[in-house]
Amino acid sequence: xxxxxxxxxxxxxxxxxxxxxxxxxxxxxxxxxxxxxxxxxxxxxxxxxxxxxxxxxxxxxxxxxxxxxxxxxxxxxxxxxxxxxxxxxxxxxxxxxxxxxxxxxxxxxxxxxxxxxxxxxxxxxxxxxxxxxxxxxxxxxxxxxxxxxxxxxxxxxxxxxxxxxxxxxxxxxxxxxxxxxxxxxxxxxxxxxxxxxxxxxxxxxxxxxxxxxxxxxxxxxxxxxxxxxxxxxxxxxxxxxxxxxxxxxxxxxxxxxxxxxxxxxxxxxxxxxxxxxxxxxxxxxxxxxxxxxxxxxxxxxxxxxxxxxxxxxxxxxxxxxxxxxxxxxxxxxxxxxxxxxxxxxxxxxxxxxxxxxxxxxxxxxxxxxxxxxxxxxxxxxxxxxxxxxxxxxxxxxxxxxxxxxx
Numbered sequence: 001x002x003x004x005x006x007x008x009x010x011x012x013x014x015x016x017x018x019x020x021x022x023x024x025x026x027x028x029x030x031x032x033x034x035x036x037x038x039x040x041x042x043x044x045x046x047x048x049x050x051x052x053x054x055x056x057x058x059x060x061x062x063x064x065x066x067x068x069x070x071x072x073x074x075x076x077x078x079x080x081x082x083x084x085x086x087x088x089x090x091x092x093x094x095x096x097x098x099x100x101x102x103x104x105x106x107x108x109x110x111x112x113x114x115x116x117x118x119x120x121x122x123x124x125x126x127x128x129x130x131x132x133x134x135x136x137x138x139x140x141x142x143x144x145x146x147x148x149x150x151x152x153x154x155x156x157x158x159x160x161x162x163x164x165x166x167x168x169x170x171x172x173x174x175x176x177x178x179x180x181x182x183x184x185x186x187x188x189x190x191x192x193x194x195x196x197x198x199x200x201x202x203x204x205x206x207x208x209x210x211x212x213x214x215x216x217x218x219x220x221x222x223x224x225x226x227x228x229x230x231x232x233x234x235x236x237x238x239x240x241x242x243x244x245x246x247x248x249x250x251x252x253x254x255x256x257x258x259x260x261x262x263x264x265x266x267x268x269x270x271x272x273x274x275x276x277x278x279x280x281x282x283x284x285x286x287x288x289x290x291x292x293x294x295x296x297x298x299x300x301x302x303x304x305x306x307x308x309x310x311x312x313x314x315x316x317x318x319x320x321x322x323x324x325x326x327x328x329x330x331x332x333x334x335x336x337x338x339x340x341x342x343x344x345x346x347x348x349x350x351x352x353x354x355x356x357x358x359x360x361x362x363x364x365x366x367x368x369x370x371x372x373x374x375x376x377x378x379x380x381x382x383x384x385x386x387x388x389x390x391x392x393x394x395x396x397x398x399x400x401x402x403x404x405x406x
Contacts, residue, residue, distance in 0.1 A: 045098055045118045047074065047317040048275050049370075053089040055082050055308035056287060060091060060100060060120075063312065065276055068291075068302055074100070079107030087111065088138040088183055088229060088269060089310025091112055094148040095321040096399040099123055100313065101151055101166075103136045111136035112153055113164045129155055137183045137271075138229060138311060139164075143191040143331035145210055146392040148324070154182025154195060161185065161195055161206070174210045180256040184230045184240070191331030196227030196240070203227060203240070208335050217253050220337050229269030231279070233294050239279060241270040246281060246296070259296035259404050261287065269311040274320070282309035283347040318365075322354045325372075325393070332389070342383050346375055346393075362404050369397050369404075 049071070050063040058081050062072035076082055085106040092101040098118040106112045106127060111134065115123040128136040128392060139153035142163055144369055150165040156377065159174035161182055175193065176180075177205030184203075191208030196219070213365040219227050219240055228242040236251030244264050248257035265285030273280055278299060287309050290341040291300040314320065326347060333343035353368035376393050379385040 004228075006325070017347075035055050045093070045315045047315050049315045050271075050273070050280070050312035051093055051100060051315065052282070052289070052304055052312045053082050053091050053303055053308075053310040054287065055089060055310070057305065058082050060102065060116075061304055062305075063289075063302075065273060067299060071303065074116065074118075075106065076102070076114070077116075077120070077122055079314060080104045080112070080114050080125065085109075085123075087135050089308060090137060090139045090153075090269075091311065091313035092141055092148075092151060093313040093315045094141075095316040095324060096148070096396060098315060101139065103128070103139050103153065111155075112140065113166050114152075115166050126164050126166040126169050126171065128153065128162060128164050128171060129158070130171060135166075140185050140187050143187045143327055144335060144337075146325060146328040146389075146396045148396075152185060152187070152193065152214075156181040156183070156198070161193060161210070172179050175206050175212075176210075180204075183228050187327075188232075188398055189333075191327075191334040196228065196230060198227055200304045201227060203230070205369070209330050219247060220384060229271070229282075230286045231270045231272040232278075233272045233279075234274065235294075237294065239270045239272065239294075241267050241281065246270055246279070246292075248294075248296075257296055259288055259292065260300055261292070261296075263290045263301045269306065271312055271314075273314065275314075275317070280312060282311065284308045318400060318404055319357055321403075322350055322357070325396055325400075326350050326354075328393070337389065338379075338385065339383070342385070346372060346379070349375060358406065366401050366404050369401050373397050 004337055045062055048323050052061045052063055054061050056181045060074040061070045090103055097103050100116045102114050104112055104114045110127045111129055112125050112127045114125045117123055132373045135156050137154040139151040141148050142150040144151050149167050150163050152163050154160055155162050159177055159180040160173050161176050163172045179200035182195045193206040195204050197204055201219050205213045205215040220304040225328050230240045232238050238249045240247045246259040250256045265283040267281045268280045268284035270279055279292045287304050289302050289309050292298055332338040333340055349368040349372040353365040356365035373394050376390045380387055380390040
């Protein structure tokens with residue numbers, strides 16, 4: 001079966017169909033920056049910035065990729081705490097309101113998904129394992145939820161992949177297996193789930209509904225250490241962190257590179273940033289972030305002042321938000337909620353809107369997004385699109401229009 005392309009929905013979704021998103025779910029001199037941590041959280045977070053979890057500081061750090069410095073620190077409110085080392089820390093940033101999702105421990109020590117405003121105020125939280133389990137590993141936005149309210153994550157030792165909605169306090173099982181230890185999680189633009197199994201050193205690919213596709217990737221490295229965080233670059237390449245290296249695979253699942261670096265100290269996660277085309281590799285051992293090209297050359301090393309920096313969340317730009325909508329439509333088709341023709345009908349104005357944004361024609365992009373909303377309503381009337389799903393798509397488009405209008 002064909003291996004689809006990976007990119008993190010957790011951090012960014014790419015616009016082209018068939019490319020991985022995430023997810024489970026990123027140029028050459030070494031410059032070590034001294035980071036000045038700020039405590040003011042009154043302002044919002046600018047699109048294009050990254051938000052890193054920081055285990056040592058029990059805080060979230062907003063990182064400007066242009067100046068390569070921390071520009072804002074957001075404390076995690078008690079009783080919640082960021083628990084590194086035993087959980088693959090992940091941040092996700094919702095496009096509509098910049099709400100921040102992060103996997104944490106609650107006051108009872110249970111793994112949970114915490115939602116904060118971009119100023120650090122509590123919004124919602126949900127225990128990910130109310131029945132059993134000690135860990136919630138890497139999380140990614142559910143490709144079937146255009147509102148970006150639901151995340152999926154690996155729960156080792158149960159072993160399952162669960163969908164968690166902190167707003168509705170819903171926890172459902174998406175994938176259940178007889179034996180697995182899921183760590184890295186990513187999704188693609190077709191709605192497939194990529195799950196890294198610590199036990200077998202493989203990446204298993206599941207349909208968005210949880211059905212196993214029969215496809216897996218054998219990962220290079222020492223068994224039990226090579227299937228942590230993963231990301232895709234939108235060109236068909238997949239990058240997998242673990243075992244003190246980054247392994248690179250092409251679209252045919254061939255190993256095409258193994259990146260090692262003197263600055264690596266238990267690299268636990270990797271993230272591809274579509275805005276600058278670089279990889280961000282987070283060390284679990286010292287909290288440093290190594291910035292690399294997709295060919296493995298080091299560009300920079302930055303210190304976040306703590307340890308176990310984890311997987312950052314990208315504050316989405318309007319282009320990324322359109323890509324998220326495109327991928328949601330693709331996922332709805334993959335799940336059978338939309339017919340293929342209906343999916344093409346909805347994708348046409350989204351593709352046009354992205355083209356207009358790429359040429360700086362914001363007003364025309366808004367026009368295309370309004371056309372998308374009209375088409376969703378047509379599908380609700382004539383094609384059987386469920387009103388709840390249609391309204392979620394409409395709300396996402398309206399939020400984007402409002403942002404584009406300023």
